[in-house]
Amino acid sequence: MERRVKSVIVQKYGGTSVEAVSNIKGIARKVALEKAGGLDLVIVVSAMGDTTDELMKLADHITTRHHKRDLDMLLSTGEQVTVALLCMALREEGVTATGLTGWQAGISTTTDHGGASILSIDPERIQRELKMGNVVVVAGFQGITGKGDISTLGRGGSDTTAAALATRLGAERCEIYTDVEGVYTSDPRYVKKAVRISSLTYEEMILMARRGAGVLHPKAIEHAMTHNVPLVVRSSMSRVGGTWIHGAPGREVSHPVYGIVFDKGRFCYTLSGVPNRMEMKVIISSHLNSLDIEYDTLMEDREDTLSFLVAEADQELADPIFDSVGAIVRRERKATVTVVVRDENTYHVTLDTVRKILQEKGQAFHIIEDCTNHVTAVVEESHAIALTSLLHSAFGLDEVQTSEAAGVF
Amino acid sequence: MERRVKSVIVQKYGGTSVEAVSNIKGIARKVALEKAGGLDLVIVVSAMGDTTDELMKLADHITTRHHKRDLDMLLSTGEQVTVALLCMALREEGVTATGLTGWQAGISTTTDHGGASILSIDPERIQRELKMGNVVVVAGFQGITGKGDISTLGRGGSDTTAAALATRLGAERCEIYTDVEGVYTSDPRYVKKAVRISSLTYEEMILMARRGAGVLHPKAIEHAMTHNVPLVVRSSMSRVGGTWIHGAPGREVSHPVYGIVFDKGRFCYTLSGVPNRMEMKVIISSHLNSLDIEYDTLMEDREDTLSFLVAEADQELADPIFDSVGAIVRRERKATVTVVVRDENTYHVTLDTVRKILQEKGQAFHIIEDCTNHVTAVVEESHAIALTSLLHSAFGLDEVQTSEAAGVF
Known part of the structure; x- marks a missing residue:
C-alpha cells in the first residue's frame, strides 16, 4: 500500500x-x-x-x-x-x-x-x-x-x-x-536595516546563496527545486515570519532589487602585461574547470590585464595554475558585494547605479563579467560591509516593509 | 582465491x-x-x-x-x-x-x-x-x-x-x-602477592571470570573456545608476560589451586520457615530461569531455610519473584570468595580447608551448592578482600613464581 x-x-x-x-x-x-x-x-x-x-x-x-x-x-x-x-x-x-x-x-x-x-x-x-x-x-x-x-x-x-x-x-x-527568522535583503547581523523577504523563487535564492547569503547552501535549494518542494526558512524560537522559497512566487514585483549580499571569502588573481589576453583566458579557464574550481572573471579597462576570482578555499588548488602560466600575477584577498535584481531588464541600469555610487565613494572596484540578474562588484575586504549597507540604502531597501499580505516581498 | x-x-x-x-x-x-x-x-x-x-x-x-x-x-x-x-x-x-x-x-x-x-x-x-x-x-x-x-x-x-x-x-x-600484565592468581590491585598465571584452559578462565575475575568476560572466552583460537591477555605497556588461554595447557599440574577470586556484586535472598523446602526451590528456580536470571543456591544447616544468590544487577528483576512466594525473606548484599581448583578430585579437601579457615577466623559464611571445580563461600561484603588474601596465602599461592619455562603456571 x-x-x-x-x-x-x-x-x-x-x-x-x-x-x-x-x-x-x-x-x-x-x-x-x-x-x-x-x-x-x-x-x-x-x-x-x-x-x-x-x-x-x-x-x-x-x-x-x-x-x-x-x-x-x-x-x-x-x-x-x-x-x-x-x-x-x-x-x-x-x-x-x-x-x-x-x-x-x-x-x-x-x-x-x-x-x-x-x-x-x-x-x-x-x-x-x-x-x-x-x-x-x-x-x-x-x-x-x-x-x-x-x-x-x-x-x-x-x-x-x-x-x-x-x-x-x-x-x-x-x-x-x-x-534567524528567514532570508533577509542583506545579512541582518551587519546591515541593521535589512528586511526579511517573505517569498523567493528557487533561482533567486540560489543566486543569493552563491553570492554570499549563508542562510542556505545552493545544493539544498537545487535538491528542492528538482521536485518543486517548497522550502521554508524560519527561526526555531518564533512562530511568525519565515521565508518561503518555491517555484512560483505569485507576488507582485514591486521592487527591482531584492537583495544586497556580500562574500568576504574570495581570492583574486590579476595577470598584467598579458600579450594575448583571450588565449590566456581560455588556458587558465580550462585548467580551473579540470579541477572543478568555480571562478569569475572581471571586466577590465586595460587590454593586457586579466583577473580571476575564486573562493578562498580553492586558493591552494588554484595557486599552481597561476604559477605555471609565466605571467606577473598579483594575488589579493578580496570581497564581493552583489546587487540581486528581479528582472534581467534592469541589469544595465543597476550596473550604472552601482558604478556611480562606488565611484562617488572613491572606491576602487571591479565588476564581474557575464552576469544578467545580478551586479557583483569586487572590492577591498575591509570595505565590504560598509558598501553593502550603502547599496542597501541607495537601492531603497531600507524603507521597504515585509508585508506578506501585500506581497511586497 | x-x-x-x-x-x-x-x-x-x-x-x-x-x-x-x-x-x-x-x-x-x-x-x-x-x-x-x-x-x-x-x-x-x-x-x-x-x-x-x-x-x-x-x-x-x-x-x-x-x-x-x-x-x-x-x-x-x-x-x-x-x-x-x-x-x-x-x-x-x-x-x-x-x-x-x-x-x-x-x-x-x-x-x-x-x-x-x-x-x-x-x-x-x-x-x-x-x-x-x-x-x-x-x-x-x-x-x-x-x-x-x-x-x-x-x-x-x-x-x-x-x-x-x-x-x-x-x-x-x-x-x-x-x-594488567595478564590473568593473576587473584586481583593484583587488592592482593599484593597475586602472581601472574602464564597459561590457562578456556574452561578455567571462564570459571575465574564467572566468579569475579574482571579481566575478561566469559562471553569472549566462549567465542574463542568454539574454534580453539588462543587468547593472550597482556599489558600494552610491556612486551613481557601475558597469559595464554587455550585448549590444551600442556603444563605440569604443580599446584592444586590456581586462583582465589572474589565478586562483590552479589545479592542474597534467604527464605526461612519454609515447610516444603524442595518444592519452594523448584518454584523459585523456574521463575528465575524464565527471566534468564543466573543464580546459585547455598548449602544450608537448617531444613526449613533456603537461599538464592543472584547478581546485584538482577536484583530489580528478581525482587517480585521473592515478594510473591509468601515466605519471610531476608535480603542482603553479599560477596563471594572462590577457590578455583585444578582437579575435581581435590574439591572435597579444598572445601574442608576453606571451611576450617573461615571458621577459625570466626567468619559467618555459606558455601554454594553444586560446584565441582571450585569452592565458593558467600561472605560479608566488607570482608571479601581480606578473606581473599587470607585464602591466597593459606593455599600457598603467595609463594609460587610465574615461570613459563618450568610450566608451574
Missing part, C-alpha cells in the same frame, strides 16, 4: 537550535505538538554546538594532515549523538521516535569524502517508520558511499539532507529552522 | 590503553612495528577514557529512563571516534588503515539492545581490506540487528568483538591488551 506521502513535513534543526540539551528538549516539545496536530514528521539534525570543533581538535592532536575517510568517520558521530538525544527527548514527550544515521536512512552519496553529493535515497526504512506512526529523526550532513563507507556532505550538508529527503519523500514542504 | 587466514592476528585495546590521544599514538607505533614484521592485523578498540560516561551524562540530562535503542545509537559513537583517531595515527606511522564500525565489519547481533550477543560475522569487507594490505581497525562493543539498528554488546563487549572476529577469521590468536 502506497503511503499518502503528501502529508510528510521534513524539518531541519541546526545551529543554535541544537546548541545544548535544553534546546533539544525545546525541539522535542515543539515536534510533539505538531505530531499531535496530525503531521507526519521527518526531522533532520546537525551536530550539537561545538561538537564538530571538539572532534576536529582531537583529530588535530594526532595529525593536521587529515585523511578524509577517517575524518568523515569521526565527524559523522556528531550528528548521531544529536539524533539519539532528540529521540530520547521525544519519548519524554510521549512521542515514539526512530533515529537513523545517514546510512540507515538510505542516503547514498558520491565517494568524495568531506564534500560528497547525495546520489540517491532509498526511502524504504523511513516510510516504514512513518507508517508505524513514528517520528523519524535523521542525522544530517552524512551518507554512505557505494563501497559502504561513511561520507559527509560538506558545507550546508544538513540542509541538503533535509531538502533531498523532502524531495524523495514527496514532502509537502521542507522547513529549515535556523538562528 | 582464499586468503591465508592463518596469518591474521586480532588485537583488542581497551581501558587505559585508549585513555587519551597520546595512548592512541602509542598503539599506532606498536601496530606499525608489528605490521612491518609481516603480520596481518585486525585491531578492535573501545571508547576512549571517560567518553562513555560523558555520553551517559548527556543522556541523563534528557531523561534517566533510557530507551535502549537510542542509548545504543548514542554510546556506539564512542568506539567510532577511537577507530577514526587510530586510523589517523596509523597513517602518520605510514600504515594504511581502514576503520570500520560494527555494522561495516559485518557483525550481526541479537536485538536485545545494550546486551546483545553476536549472531554471525560476514567477514567479506575485513578480508578484502586485509588482502589489500591494510590494517583493519574495528569498533568494539557494537553490531547491527537484523532490522538494521545499531546494537551494543554490553559488559566486556569489546573483548567479545575481538574473540568473535578472531574465530570467524580463523586468526592465529587474539591478543587482549589491558591495564
Whole structure:
C-alpha cells in the first residue's frame, strides 16, 4: 500500500537550535505538538554546538594532515549523538521516535569524502517508520558511499539532507529552522536595516546563496527545486515570519532589487602585461574547470590585464595554475558585494547605479563579467560591509516593509 | 582465491590503553612495528577514557529512563571516534588503515539492545581490506540487528568483538591488551602477592571470570573456545608476560589451586520457615530461569531455610519473584570468595580447608551448592578482600613464581 506521502513535513534543526540539551528538549516539545496536530514528521539534525570543533581538535592532536575517510568517520558521530538525544527527548514527550544515521536512512552519496553529493535515497526504512506512526529523526550532513563507507556532505550538508529527503519523500514542504527568522535583503547581523523577504523563487535564492547569503547552501535549494518542494526558512524560537522559497512566487514585483549580499571569502588573481589576453583566458579557464574550481572573471579597462576570482578555499588548488602560466600575477584577498535584481531588464541600469555610487565613494572596484540578474562588484575586504549597507540604502531597501499580505516581498 | 587466514592476528585495546590521544599514538607505533614484521592485523578498540560516561551524562540530562535503542545509537559513537583517531595515527606511522564500525565489519547481533550477543560475522569487507594490505581497525562493543539498528554488546563487549572476529577469521590468536600484565592468581590491585598465571584452559578462565575475575568476560572466552583460537591477555605497556588461554595447557599440574577470586556484586535472598523446602526451590528456580536470571543456591544447616544468590544487577528483576512466594525473606548484599581448583578430585579437601579457615577466623559464611571445580563461600561484603588474601596465602599461592619455562603456571 502506497503511503499518502503528501502529508510528510521534513524539518531541519541546526545551529543554535541544537546548541545544548535544553534546546533539544525545546525541539522535542515543539515536534510533539505538531505530531499531535496530525503531521507526519521527518526531522533532520546537525551536530550539537561545538561538537564538530571538539572532534576536529582531537583529530588535530594526532595529525593536521587529515585523511578524509577517517575524518568523515569521526565527524559523522556528531550528528548521531544529536539524533539519539532528540529521540530520547521525544519519548519524554510521549512521542515514539526512530533515529537513523545517514546510512540507515538510505542516503547514498558520491565517494568524495568531506564534500560528497547525495546520489540517491532509498526511502524504504523511513516510510516504514512513518507508517508505524513514528517520528523519524535523521542525522544530517552524512551518507554512505557505494563501497559502504561513511561520507559527509560538506558545507550546508544538513540542509541538503533535509531538502533531498523532502524531495524523495514527496514532502509537502521542507522547513529549515535556523538562528534567524528567514532570508533577509542583506545579512541582518551587519546591515541593521535589512528586511526579511517573505517569498523567493528557487533561482533567486540560489543566486543569493552563491553570492554570499549563508542562510542556505545552493545544493539544498537545487535538491528542492528538482521536485518543486517548497522550502521554508524560519527561526526555531518564533512562530511568525519565515521565508518561503518555491517555484512560483505569485507576488507582485514591486521592487527591482531584492537583495544586497556580500562574500568576504574570495581570492583574486590579476595577470598584467598579458600579450594575448583571450588565449590566456581560455588556458587558465580550462585548467580551473579540470579541477572543478568555480571562478569569475572581471571586466577590465586595460587590454593586457586579466583577473580571476575564486573562493578562498580553492586558493591552494588554484595557486599552481597561476604559477605555471609565466605571467606577473598579483594575488589579493578580496570581497564581493552583489546587487540581486528581479528582472534581467534592469541589469544595465543597476550596473550604472552601482558604478556611480562606488565611484562617488572613491572606491576602487571591479565588476564581474557575464552576469544578467545580478551586479557583483569586487572590492577591498575591509570595505565590504560598509558598501553593502550603502547599496542597501541607495537601492531603497531600507524603507521597504515585509508585508506578506501585500506581497511586497 | 582464499586468503591465508592463518596469518591474521586480532588485537583488542581497551581501558587505559585508549585513555587519551597520546595512548592512541602509542598503539599506532606498536601496530606499525608489528605490521612491518609481516603480520596481518585486525585491531578492535573501545571508547576512549571517560567518553562513555560523558555520553551517559548527556543522556541523563534528557531523561534517566533510557530507551535502549537510542542509548545504543548514542554510546556506539564512542568506539567510532577511537577507530577514526587510530586510523589517523596509523597513517602518520605510514600504515594504511581502514576503520570500520560494527555494522561495516559485518557483525550481526541479537536485538536485545545494550546486551546483545553476536549472531554471525560476514567477514567479506575485513578480508578484502586485509588482502589489500591494510590494517583493519574495528569498533568494539557494537553490531547491527537484523532490522538494521545499531546494537551494543554490553559488559566486556569489546573483548567479545575481538574473540568473535578472531574465530570467524580463523586468526592465529587474539591478543587482549589491558591495564594488567595478564590473568593473576587473584586481583593484583587488592592482593599484593597475586602472581601472574602464564597459561590457562578456556574452561578455567571462564570459571575465574564467572566468579569475579574482571579481566575478561566469559562471553569472549566462549567465542574463542568454539574454534580453539588462543587468547593472550597482556599489558600494552610491556612486551613481557601475558597469559595464554587455550585448549590444551600442556603444563605440569604443580599446584592444586590456581586462583582465589572474589565478586562483590552479589545479592542474597534467604527464605526461612519454609515447610516444603524442595518444592519452594523448584518454584523459585523456574521463575528465575524464565527471566534468564543466573543464580546459585547455598548449602544450608537448617531444613526449613533456603537461599538464592543472584547478581546485584538482577536484583530489580528478581525482587517480585521473592515478594510473591509468601515466605519471610531476608535480603542482603553479599560477596563471594572462590577457590578455583585444578582437579575435581581435590574439591572435597579444598572445601574442608576453606571451611576450617573461615571458621577459625570466626567468619559467618555459606558455601554454594553444586560446584565441582571450585569452592565458593558467600561472605560479608566488607570482608571479601581480606578473606581473599587470607585464602591466597593459606593455599600457598603467595609463594609460587610465574615461570613459563618450568610450566608451574
